[in-house]
Amino acid sequence: MSFARRFGAFAASLTPTDLPPEIDAEARRCLLDTIGVAVAGLSHPTPVAARSFANSFLCSGDGGGQEGAGAAPARSAFLAGTAAHVWDYDDTSYAGIMHGSAVVLPAVLAVSSRLGRSDAEARCAFVAGVETAYALGEAMTNVTYVDGWWTTGLFGAVGAAAGAARALRLDPAGCAVAIAHAALLAAGYRAVLGTAAKPLGCGHAARLGVEAAGLAAARLDGRLDVIEHPRGFAAVRGCVLLDIAPPRIGRSLCATEWRLLSPGVARKLFPACSAVQAAGEALRDLMRAHALAATDIISIDCGAPRLVVESLVFDKPQSVSQAQFSLQAALTCIALFGDLSVHHLEAEAWRAPEAQDLMARITLRPEPDAFDPDAASESATLRIMLRDGTCLARYNPVATGMPARPMEERDLLAKFAACTLPALGDVRSREVGARVLRGNGNSADLLRLLVGS
Secondary structure (H helix, E strand, O other): OOHHHHHHHHHHHOOHHHOOHHHHHHHHHHHHHHHHHHHHHOOOHHHHHHHHHHHHHOOOHHHOOOOOOOOOHHHHHHHHHHHHHOOOOOOEEOOOOEOOHHHHHHHHHHHHHHHOOOHHHHHHHHHHHHHHHHHHHHHHOOHHHHOOEOHHHHHHHHHHHHHHHHHOOOOHHHHHHHHHHHHHHOOOEHHHOOOOHHHHHHHHHHHHHHHHHHHHHOOOOOOOOOOOOOOOOOOOOOOOOOOOOOOOOOOOOOHHHOOHHHHHEEOOOOOOOHHHHHHHHHHHHHHHHOOOOHHHEEEEEEEEOHHHHHHOOOOOOOOHHHHOOOHHHHHHHHHHHOOOOHHHHHOOHHHOHHHHHHHOOEEEEEOOOOOOOOOOOOOEEEEEEEOOOOEEEEEEOOOEOEOOOOOOHHHHHHHHHHHHHHHHHHHHHHHHHHHHHHOOOOHHHHHHHHHOO
């Protein structure tokens, strides 16, 4: 059976009662985190410009330009996906190394809100989508990302199609066709790092997922063996395709078969590339433990695995987008302010003269140990030279928020509050956060939050 048929059958057959309690809870945490960072992204110039683009070039549906249940689902998915990824604050899966939630959730909510699906149905469609994306990423291995492909655009679009097709309640054949359409058109290269094309690519992947499901619903066929075809999705990218299956559905299901739990998803402490997180946390902890000020620091040396070095490519960032892929900008903000937040990026705090001076004294170098692309290691070893001659060192193998060190629920709610307070105010922020974690967020309301209407 082809990959498209196999995962189409999984998506179509999955029901809310098939989700083990721990998977449903993890899905709610994904929703909370993604909605929070999307709301924070709405005021960013890229989503604002994306809305202007959508008003001019994308059909607004019968909602008269207003987003929500009445707007064209593909348009809403594009806008929500862009906002969800613009601060690079959304979750990451190391099954394929991708941002799954920021692509799949906008697609699922865009369809679910249009059709009035229940919260449980929307979460079920979300799980169907991300599990498809992560299983495909696992099948093609993390080498795909290491070789230069932007896997959020590739695997995320396929997952969004599976999730949107499930929200449409297509049968197994229809879900397979939706997956095939997305796989035939999905694209992405890591050259997008540090540009507006990266969050826009997330929005485009979400939109493609909705459109692929719509094409399937209209009974327009696609090549069902596209993923394993000799000139198809995997082969053209030079990937070995492992025989990976989706979770089995039924009473005998073992929770560890779900990729939402293993390898799990990583949630971020800072609005920057995941490669920043371990080093940023190590510096923040050292600053607190030793009551340091930025003026105490002569230099910072960071040794890290190849994946980190290849991701953080801007040692002298010239824009907010580049600063999110700059170890120098991240560590400078943490040294100066004790944290790296959306506020620091919006204020472009790294441009100040004292920040530029410190940035010039921060180095990033690869550690000499061998790199295993399937390990997806983003550890960091910091060595800080102080003006009094002291050298402080800290090795952080795993940042808080990674699957091996998950955030506590209170930390997730605190992050949600920090992201949403400016737009929602304290009372509504708390109310929405609690509702999402309880699982009664209402798809139409959540979509309106993601697109800012």
